Amino acid sequence: MTISDGDVVEIEYTGRLEDGTLFDTSDRGLAEESGLAAEHPDRAYEPLTVNVGEGKVIEGLEEALRGLSEGESTAVKIPPEKAYGPYKQSRVAEYDRDAFEKMLSDHDMDGDLEIGFEVEGKESGLPGEVTEIRDDVVVVDYNHELSGETLEFEIDVIDVS
Structure with a gap:
């Protein structure tokens, strides 16, 4: 068959x-x-x-x-x-670091902010990964790995x- x-x-x-x-x-x-x-x-x-x-x-x-x-x-x-x-640059987002860290603490998300930290997009529901952390900006990639x-x-x- x-x-x-x-x-x-x-x-x-x-x-x-x-x-x-x-x-x-x-x-x-x-x-x-x-x-x-x-x-x-x-x-x-x-x-x-x-x-x-x-x-x-x-x-x-x-x-x-x-x-x-x-x-x-x-x-x-x-x-x-x-x-x-395809990999889409439009699925990479930058967030204000202070606001991002506050959002994590407001949602009782465990762990220190570091490269590889996984999050879920508030509006999209897509899983994302922190790919860059600068003094004032956090970059999250919502593309599938x-x-x-x-x-x-x-x-x-x-x-x-």
Whole structure:
């Protein structure tokens, strides 16, 4: 049976950037070997279940699954437009540092303000990351960490129902 919309598919996968950097995998051994598991200690590294056509995974991954069958493997390159989108400078915002720090304390946000601090956009609801802290300005990037990246996946189809 070839995979089409409406199928529930279980896959093993490895995701890398074009330069070979591992960013995600279902393989616990590979995650531990690469250091990915140490970066995400609460993450379960196990097969991924995809309900094809529901749009819960990136578009390019769903497209790669359509037409495959149980037991098949494939390697696919997914451009940013079918992954996490292009990097947009318009999703980088600057805030007055004093006002930003006050907002954090008003919302009982734990931790000291530092590069990598994660926040949620008040109006957009988008997650953001503090990328720069100057004397009077805090810069927050609301782009997904993989925006602008071409992603390469190795996929093994384990089960289709």
